[in-house]
Amino acid sequence: MLRRRQNMDCPVLAACLVSLCLYLNTLDADFAYDDSRAIQKNQDLLPETPLLNIFYDDFWGTPLTHSGSHKSYRPLCVLSFRFNYAFGKLNPWGYHLGNVLLHAVVTAVFTCLAQKVLKRTFATYVAGLFFAAHPIHTEAVAGIVGRADIGACLFFLLTFLSYMKYVEYRTSDQLASHRWIYVVSVYVFAVASLLTKEQAIAVLAVCATYDVFVFHRVKLQEILQLQIFTMSHFRGLCEGLVLLATCGISLVATRIYFMGSKPPEFAPSDNPASDSNSLMTRLLTYHFLPALNIWLLLCPSVLSFDWSMESVPLVESLSDYRNIYTIIMYISIALFAQVIIKQLNQSCRNPILGLKSQMNGNGVQHNTHDGKLNPPNQKSRLIRRESGSSSDSDELDAPSSFTENHCNVLIISLAIIIFPFIPASNLFFYVGFVIAERILYIPSMGFCLLIGEGAEVLYNMCSSPSRRRLVLLAVAVILMLFSAKTVCRNFAWHTEEKLYASGIKVNPAKAWGNLANVWNEQGRTSDAEEAYRNALKHRGNMADVHYNLGILLQEQKRVHEALESYQRAIHYRPKLSMAHLNLGILTAQFGQNENAAKIYRHCADLDTSGLKDPRLHEATKISCLYNLGRLYTEEEEYQVALSVYEEALTRRPSHYAPQSLYNMMGEVYSKMGDLVTAERWYRKALKSKPDHVPAHLTIAKLLQKKKLYEEAEKWFKKASDIDSMDASIDHHYAQFLTETGRHIEAEGRYRSALSKTTPDFELLFNAANAFRQNSKDLDAEDLYRKAVSLKPELPSAHMNLGAILHINGKLAEAERSYLSALKLKPDDSMTLANLQKLRNLMSSLERKGSP
Template sequence: MDYPVLAACLVSLCLYLNTLDADFAYDDSRAIQKNQDLLPETPLVNIFFDDFWGTPLTHSGSHKSYRPLCVLSFRFNYALGKLNPWGYHLGNVLLHAIVTAVFTCLAQKVLKRKFATYVAGLLFAAHPIHTEAVAGIVGRADIGACLFFLLTFLSYMKYVEYRTSAHMASHRWLYVVSVCVFTVASLLTKEQAIAVLGVCATYDVFVFHRVKLQEILQLHIFTMSHFRGLCEGLVLLSTCGISLVATRIYFMGNKPPEFAPSDNPASDSDCMMTRFLTYHFLPTLNIWLLLCPSILSFDWSMESVPLVERLSDYRNVYTVIMYISIAYFAQVILKQLNQTVRNPYLGLKSQMNGNGVHHNVNNGKINPTNCKPRLKRRESASSSENEELVTPSVSAKHSNVLIVSLAIIIFPFIPASNLFFYVGFVIAERILYIPSMGFCLLIAEGAEILYSMCSSPSKRRLVLMAVAVILMLFSAKTVSRNFAWHTEEKLYTSGIKVNPAKAWGNLANVWNEQGRTSDAEEAYRNALRYRGNMADVHYNLGILLQEQKRFHEALESYQRAIHYRPKLSMAHLNLGILTAQFGQNENAAKIYRHCADLDTSGLKDPRLHEATKISCLYNLGRLYTEEERYQEALSVYEEALKRRPSHYAPQSLYNMMGEVYSKMGDLVTAERWYRKALKSKPDHVPAHLTIAKLLQKKKQYEEAEKWFKKASAIDSKDASIDHHYAQFLTETGRHIEAEVRYRLALSKTTPDFELLFNAANAFRQNSRDLDAEDLYRKAVILKPELPSAHMNLGAILHINGKLAEAERSYLSALKLKPDDSMTMANLQKLRNLMANTERKGTP
């Protein structure tokens, strides 16, 4: 039994079991919950033309993250359990356990010692840097890419081994196919994994063939016969890499992604020195996260890592130390490579044993006339090493581990380094999932060196204890960090120290959904104190204020959101709705039209913004309908139908077309549009209600009532259905039933003005005068600018004998509408009554 593999696999499973009951968090919402590509009705082929978030790759707002295999796995999860997060988390945990097992197998091949293999496998299983990738469901892309990365590398190692064997050379093509297939799979899971080709090339050149630097510079690898196999491998890797990168660029529309300045402030800096110093400091910070993952965060954007703007910044010292360390490792590697002795006269294949040393072989046998290696039988407890080997120096053995480890750390990190092209993040912990393998190999080899240097058992126990302590600390941190990923609230709270602006803004959204509106408002304002130009936070604060009826404050928030992001279509839409509520219809119409014509290129969620633009046309049409500008309304709705994207459901537009024709008196055409809305969506409640009203106009009361009842059966919790049904009952003289329906509607929702006003009228008609008075008072509070509200309140107060209050209400109504004859008549009657009452009361 392979105990290191089993141990590492079990540890990885145990450490992440507490993530199975976690909820969706952070990016999971957009990648899974709102991603149309997961739905069974979406054609499967779409995943090959859309990015990771469901946006077409060619769209200017696409993130250009091409990960169809990962999306396919999400789609499989959706087919099994819809949006139950348990299945998605289980998939991540199992995949991480598999990756841990395969990595431990690789560690066995590279490290060649059981103790070192145990350390590498357990360290990888327990490293806290992996929590974002495993506990965050979108991290599956990194885990899956790592799996294919490992399979590609292991396949290439086998290919190289078979390439040098006379008896097995023909079988190498099977592994060539494996290398190509796994490389394609890695690229289709996450782009970063294409770096495995660089690792394979490094292994072939510097570990297997131990090519000297001068041989590369003098192009000997292309001219000397014993490098023929190496050339074959490099051609294979180059062809595969160039083909895949070219295809990838073609699929994303030959355009790089666009990112907001807050995603990566260094790239937005105009100062070349700032960009240079920051870009070279960030790899140092990533290395520190691997060494000491004490502070982790769900997001490192914005000012979470302050820019390095001056040479005097102390952080430059860490950058210098890192590059000195890299230079030292390079010098050690080059020194060992230069010590390699190769017979230049043999056009022979080269085969590497377990320690990176080469046998020159001829027809599968060592040729004693051309090469006279010193053979020595090692007496080792490990049966895998009880064979005749060339005895290398100790440092030569370690240099192979050093080369492989550094290659695994550096090559996969290059795409995220900003050094060659702009990326949309400062630090992303899940990006370190693949590079962490190289880190674990280095630490394991270091532990092995320390262990072998210790002469006494007591010193060896100290080494074992130190390794055990590190593993326990990492495990504890992993478990603790997993709990932070349990809910969005815990996750964002844990990130306040690193990225307060982003954390407070996201935390506010969570609290708002929980109904903790005061906490949410405070959190929004905290976020804006740290970073005042966050358009999303201004917009979300506006929604909160609007829901609290603080309309003027909400209006200001929407205006600020638009100021900081002029293309934010949702802010324009809500601003238009609020402006219309204030009775400023002309301004509202201008806002709707401007929003409908916005250029939303470059925005992250084009589907949402395109749908919002159609919603603006929908609201503009409604505005024209209310103003009885029916032809203009029809023109707007027709425009909306022409511009409607495929993902925007048309039933509401069809229904409103029917409404306009109904108001114009063309009931036949109106009914046709209503039927079209129902055909588009058979359970569309507004269409049921509008058909019922149409039949009511035609005096077909029995048919009309059937449609009201159908609507109520579809959604028994919808208060608007009871409201419209109650209006129908009132108009048909069934006042008692109407009162029952109004009470149902009032119990289901926070009533708006229309519901309060109509219910009060119905109650008054049924002589429920005190109830009517209560509703009229509430209606006046909602719309104090309407004279009819004050007049009706005055009338019910008049009836209820509250004469002084009734007089004040009448006067308020006349102040708003001085020439209203009915109000003046009622006021005169009231004053006559008050005069008569006063005379009767006078002795």
């Protein structure tokens, strides 16, 4: 008995250890791909967010009822992320550790199921090790968002194992009353599976399949004639089916209620076939995709983080060679079905239906050492063992009829492969992806069971030890190849850069676009620009890529190219609010305030329903109102600006921090001369966010206006203490010091500000004035030149440059600068006076230099 227990534990331990070892190299990986939106930007992970929100929001933190929601309802998975956040904030190590440990647990539980289904040690080893090492699992384990698939798989297994125990107890007089414990377990684990990922609800169909075709071995004819509802010996089966149906209907109804009774909306690029007008194209493509998924299970040589955007070309005609794979798949399924139906029709009924053997009064035969149902013909099984005809690896109970057990394995394996895959098949409703490797995590269990059973069959078919060793060698080689592929694939998931680079061959448009974002963040702007353009070569209508390229160009001061990129982004996605916002900002920088105001207003009134990440779009619309208010403030239309800010405060979503709006309200009142009201709004901004630097600066400037210089300087210093690297603080502080006559200190602050940032025109111009006042004329000249290069359209810039050149004795250049200023503003008296003085000086010097 002890030896048997040890033999049962060995496959479980081996598979569990292999799964741990293969994924240890993911622990030092960073966040990648979907992890950013699901974890780093998900408000539901934060402790200040009410815990109940996870039951009303989708996986990405968007309310389920919102039109832009993905409708992915996985509150238990989000709860586990929240647990990670509570202990490690946004350190990815803890999140990866959770995934690796959870995968090891699932591997162990699956191997236990394999023992029950396969009933032989060698087959169990093969199934467990293949599941531990299969490369298709890499995305689920190495990608943190894959925890939903791993967790759902765990509850899937626990539901199925609980139902198997329920069926076993249901047939026993002594234990029948205890079956309700397992009914409760089935319900609890089924609910947990649905709350972890929707796909796992398919376990109820797997349970029903097991009860009907494996345990009761119901014939197809009996189903068609509805005998399962009329014959007395199917009473237990009817009970099980009613329980499963009740559970399933209740869960599906609850799920539909929570998602607002509306299906999710997906972009055509996510699932190109769904956007095709050709019925033939849709049918051929959607029937080919399951075959492609099966191929990924058989030969996972090519894997990718994303399979959208026609990375799998559409099957548009009957002449496409890929239809052969579809035909092979459906022929194989038909052959499997034929074998199963034939075996069910030929096999004897399960022991509970009256086999002559050692049975209790209800016709139930029990295994005396473990409480399990025994198969018939126990004596012949023992004789075969004594004769040595069974496999040396056959330490677990073997069935009397291998053909019957093969049929059982085939039924269970196909049920685990097919039912969980149906929601992702697009055959009944469209989904937002073409292929997702995470989706295959649960179906891969059925595949591994088939591999284990097939390896056992091959092993037993071999009569000579050398051939058996060849089978063992083949299994070992495949396992080593799978393990090596898994380890290599894990390294690809270490960083976003490696991950996206690995996907260029499969999905070049998406891979280049994402890789460009990574390089842009790393400061590799030339590489990033080239990558953006590579992405657009493969797919020119990607609005996000045009928008991100616009940001890169704008940061490089290539404003005209940036404008074109933003306009293209809006052309391909008119609702892209961020592109409208940046387009408005650039338009305002060109001095086209009227056009900028129209852009801001249009953006603020955009209908962003149906868009992903609605929080971002709603916040962007309020930012448009913020910038529109600033525009009116600069034009001294103060009442209009106030009305815009009031509108922004009224429309502000709860997640948009109000302190900037409060501060700008104070700015408007300050410019209107209402300092009391201005201070009230400044204080309100500080109450909303005590470390809000702009509010500190505006209060300081308000006190400066009131001539309360000591108090004003305290606020400038407080702002500097909050963020010592903020150049704007030094800039405003320097202006204050200049006004109070502390010119040397002001110069120091200006130099500090210039060292901390790429200076804008205002900083350069004001610093140049301060340097000039301190007789740092060469430094002032350099800054005036830079200021003119930034805003050559401003006459004051040319005039001041002319003045410093005049002082520095560069008279010819000074004259050109004065003339440039006068060309922009011909009647400027100060420039005219300075030019006259310059020309008098030049004439005087000429006279002195003449003989």
